[in-house]
Amino acid sequence: MSAYSKETSMQKPGFGKQMNENPASVQNHGADAGSIRPMERQTFSNEKLHLALKHFFGYDEFRLTQLPIIESLLKGEDTLAIMPTGAGKSICYQLPAVLLPGIAIVVSPLIALMKDQVDALTANGIHAAFLNSSQSQDEQQRVVREAQNGTIKLLYIAPERIPANSETFFAFLKKLNPSMFAIDEAHCISSWGHDFRPEYLKLAVLKKHFPDIPVIALTASADKVTQKDIVDRLELKEPRIFISSFNRPNIHYYIHPKRNVFAHILDYIKKHKEDSGIIYALSRASTEDIAGRLHEAGIKAAYYHAGMDTNERSRVQEAFQRDEYRVIVATIAFGMGIDKSNVRFVIHHDVSKNVEGYYQETGRAGRDGLRSDAILYYSYGDIVKLKKFAEIEGNPQQTAISMKKLQLMQDYCEHEGCRRQFLMQYFGEQFPAYCGSCDYCLSSLEEKDATVDAQKLLSAISRTGERYGAGYIIDFLRGSASEKIQPLHKELKTYGIGKELKKEQWQWMVQQLLYHHFLDKTDDQYATLRLNEKSWKLLKGETQLKLILKKEKEQTDEDADDLGYDMGLLRELKSLRQDMADREHVPSYNIVSDNTLIELAMYLPHSYDELKQVSGFGDYKVSRYGTNFLKVITTYAREHHLVSKIQMKKTKREKKEKSEPKGKPAVNSTMKVTLDMFNDGMNVGEIAVRRSLAPTTIETHLSAYVASGELDIYRLISKEKLEKIIATIKMTGQMAALKPIKDLLDDEYTYGEIRMAMAYFKK
Ligand code: ADP
Ligand code: ZN
Numbered sequence: 169m170s171a172y173s174k175e176t177s178m179q180k181p182g183f184g185k186q187m188n189e190n191p192a193s194v195q196n197h198g199a200d201a202g203s204i205r206p207m208e209r210q211t212f213s214n215e216k217l218h219l220a221l222k223h224f225f226g227y228d229e230f231r232l233t234q235l236p237i238i239e240s241l242l243k244g245e246d247t248l249a250i251m252p253t254g255a256g257k258s259i260c261y262q263l264p265a266v267l268l269p270g271i272a273i274v275v276s277p278l279i280a281l282m283k284d285q286v287d288a289l290t291a292n293g294i295h296a297a298f299l300n301s302s303q304s305q306d307e308q309q310r311v312v313r314e315a316q317n318g319t320i321k322l323l324y325i326a327p328e329r330i331p332a333n334s335e336t337f338f339a340f341l342k343k344l345n346p347s348m349f350a351i352d353e354a355h356c357i358s359s360w361g362h363d364f365r366p367e368y369l370k371l372a373v374l375k376k377h378f379p380d381i382p383v384i385a386l387t388a389s390a391d392k393v394t395q396k397d398i399v400d401r402l403e404l405k406e407p408r409i410f411i412s413s414f415n416r417p418n419i420h421y422y423i424h425p426k427r428n429v430f431a432h433i434l435d436y437i438k439k440h441k442e443d444s445g446i447i448y449a450l451s452r453a454s455t456e457d458i459a460g461r462l463h464e465a466g467i468k469a470a471y472y473h474a475g476m477d478t479n480e481r482s483r484v485q486e487a488f489q490r491d492e493y494r495v496i497v498a499t500i501a502f503g504m505g506i507d508k509s510n511v512r513f514v515i516h517h518d519v520s521k522n523v524e525g526y527y528q529e530t531g532r533a534g535r536d537g538l539r540s541d542a543i544l545y546y547s548y549g550d551i552v553k554l555k556k557f558a559e560i561e562g563n564p565q566q567t568a569i570s571m572k573k574l575q576l577m578q579d580y581c582e583h584e585g586c587r588r589q590f591l592m593q594y595f596g597e598q599f600p601a602y603c604g605s606c607d608y609c610l611s612s613l614e615e616k617d618a619t620v621d622a623q624k625l626l627s628a629i630s631r632t633g634e635r636y637g638a639g640y641i642i643d644f645l646r647g648s649a650s651e652k653i654q655p656l657h658k659e660l661k662t663y664g665i666g667k668e669l670k671k672e673q674w675q676w677m678v679q680q681l682l683y684h685h686f687l688d689k690t691d692d693q694y695a696t697l698r699l700n701e702k703s704w705k706l707l708k709g710e711t712q713l714k715l716i717l718k719k720e721k722e723q724t725d726e727d728a729d730d731l732g733y734d735m736g737l738l739r740e741l742k743s744l745r746q747d748m749a750d751r752e753h754v755p756s757y758n759i760v761s762d763n764t765l766i767e768l769a770m771y772l773p774h775s776y777d778e779l780k781q782v783s784g785f786g787d788y789k790v791s792r793y794g795t796n797f798l799k800v801i802t803t804y805a806r807e808h809h810l811v812s813k814i815q816m817k818k819t820k821r822e823k824k825e826k827s828e829p830k831g832k833p834a835v836n837s838t839m840k841v842t843l844d845m846f847n848d849g850m851n852v853g854e855i856a857v858r859r860s861l862a863p864t865t866i867e868t869h870l871s872a873y874v875a876s877g878e879l880d881i882y883r884l885i886s887k888e889k890l891e892k893i894i895a896t897i898k899m900t901g902q903m904a905a906l907k908p909i910k911d912l913l914d915d916e917y918t919y920g921e922i923r924m925a926m927a928y929f930k931k
Pocket of ligand 2: 589602605
């Protein structure tokens with residue numbers, strides 16, 4: 169019998185129990201496992217993989233392309249995974265590593281991150297270790313012994329550990345019975361990339377020594393040349409390539425004009441007193457200055473820049489990871505080695521010198537998938553300053569590139585449109601013109617014909633004899649039952665004709681009419697509203713009134729969730745987590761993530777079984793930390809007369825599953841308008857013009873109906889084309905980004921058609 173089936177057979181009920189009895193049972197029985205060749209690999213059903221994800225990592229759903237990547241590896245195929253930072257690359261190899269017999273060898277360049285990964289795995293009861301230059305000889309010997317005994321599931325190795333004579337090294341690896349090779353930060357093998365590491369070149373012969381062992385290369389680099397380089401240099405065999413969208417939906421983007429910056433930042437930090445974040449500034453001096461002023465204002469802040477010595481820098485970084493500092497003010501030197509998943513905000517005090525850098529820096533926020541903010545303060549003065557830096561003496565070519573990139577950064581800051589769309593297009597992805605979570609979309613302006621409303625207001629003023637102030641007129645319009653309204657007025661036809669608008673909306677309308685001189689106001693103590701010549705023109709319909717309105721923000725599910733947890737309990741849970749972290753000498757998010765704490769404070773689980781339903785609680789964490797968390801929750805609940813709400817989580821999920829089958833996006837009213845127009849016989853272009861929306865937006869609307877089955881795909885695309893596109897989707901395993909598919913098809917295939925086919929395929 170194989171090691172795998174003995175230890176981790178995933179019969180449904182037994183699966184969790186087994187772990188509780190022996191949390192460390194995921195081990196590698198070298199001798200047994202040796203007999204399993206890749207060809208004999210078992211297949212894992214979708215359901216089994218979901219169970220395993222919950223069991224080992226505590227998560228309920230796979231993100232993005234995690235599932236197909238994992239399936240590809242389990243089938244023994246070479247795989248290239250391209251995912252943005254924070255999307256969850258690690259699970260892609262960690263889950264197969266625990267499921268497959270043998271040991272997974274992970275090559276990773278950053279020593280600090282390696283330790284973090286091993287700590288995180290250990291916290292989930294998975295036996296992992298690393299080999300790098302920070303260890304003593306003895307320690308390294310111990311790890312090697314454990315690896316040879318087959319008790320380790322994942323072994324992280326720094327590339328510089330690979331000796332010049334790689335033959336001995338590969339012979340050593342062979343004895344360990346590797347299940348796969350995971351090459352993290354794989355762009356380091358490419359001299360085109362921004363982070364070339366010559367040590368990585370030694371990996372080029374991996375495939376020669378281990379032709380049957382799958383290799384997974386992982387990177388966040390979106391660059392095509394680099395991707396090709398990775399495949400070529402690692403000699404991946406017919407690799408499956410998965411490219412995820414670079415969109416980070418949980419990050420909200422804001423750009424503010426650079427005025428009173430410090431006061432603005434301080435206000436933000438004070439309003440978000442539970443959160444930690446990074447402030448980027450251009451010069452070392454300003455990092456020190458800002459950090460100093462924050463400190464004076466009572467915020468736990470520190471600065472970080474390349475002028476500090478190494479010890480001091482790592483001290484600051486570690487203190488930030490442990491939440492001892494809430495805010496770090498840094499030059500861009502900060503962040504390379506940082507893997508703090510609960511960074512809630514990234515603020516750019518100064519403009520970045522290019523969009524790539526800016527995006528990478530903002531990407532350090534929200535790696536746990538929770539709502540986070542990226543805020544940039546823009547002034548043209550910063551661009552002028554940066555232009556001086558962009559000038560590289562004696563290198564006109566490089567100067568031109570830097571200038572061009574700076575120009576694009578300026579374009580971004582001054583962009584009149586969705587920030588996210590700009591960013592996505594910058595990285596070669598199509599994206600609709602409305603994201604709903606950037607400053608532009610949240611407050612985008614809309615021209616509205618206000619003639620009818622204005623006429624109602626003006627005629628109310630006229631009918632009541634031009635003797636009242638705004639308050640009375642508005643109450644009259646809204647049909648107030650108040651005794652203040654004269655009985656005679658209650659008989660008038662205009663009484664109550666403005667019920668559909670709120671009081672504030674009418675107040676705003678009065679201001680607008682005054683501002684545009686469609687109305688006069690006396691300037692005595694009891695200011696009364698009076699009509700003028702322009703008012704009469706409007707009333708008679710000889711002229712129209714168009715107003716620019718701020719679109720009202722729609723209440724989203726996410727907002728509703730935000731309100732749903734108990735702040736007091738969250739604070740207690742955070743402090744409990746901090747105590748545990750201090751005791752174990754690990755960063756607090758290693759115990760459980762912020763997301764998990766929020767779920768605890770929201771659903772108040774009262775038993776082990778209930779705890780297991782919370783995202784982030786795998787079986788090991790339940791058995792290790794469950795008692796402590798439950799104690800705090802039940803005590804708090806008793807004191808505050810609260811009961812468990814875990815049932816809500818279930819019903820919420822079940823509801824979601826019932827109402828929207830997987831892959832079907834929610835349909836809203838603006839989409840319905842598009843569908844109606846389409847059914848009326850208009851094509852995408854015509855609808856886009858009529859609705860003043862981008863054609864891609866219209867296509868996105870229609871594809872939602874294709875996905876839900878309400879719209880026949882063949883009304884949008886021929887059968888032949890559909891089949892060709894689907895074959896390409898299958899070939900690339902690509903389910904998120906359109907560009908890679910478009911690149912593989914002829915020019916006659918449009919993005920719109922690919923989008924439709926993808927929606928259809930998902931369905
Ligand atoms: P990357 O290497 O791509 O930058 P990580 O692998 O470090 O990202 O993952 C980022 C965070 O997301 C980690 O805290 C990880 O535990 C979490 N994560 C990964 N996959 C999932 C998932 N399916 N559900 C919830 N959280 C996840
Ligand atoms: Zn937007």
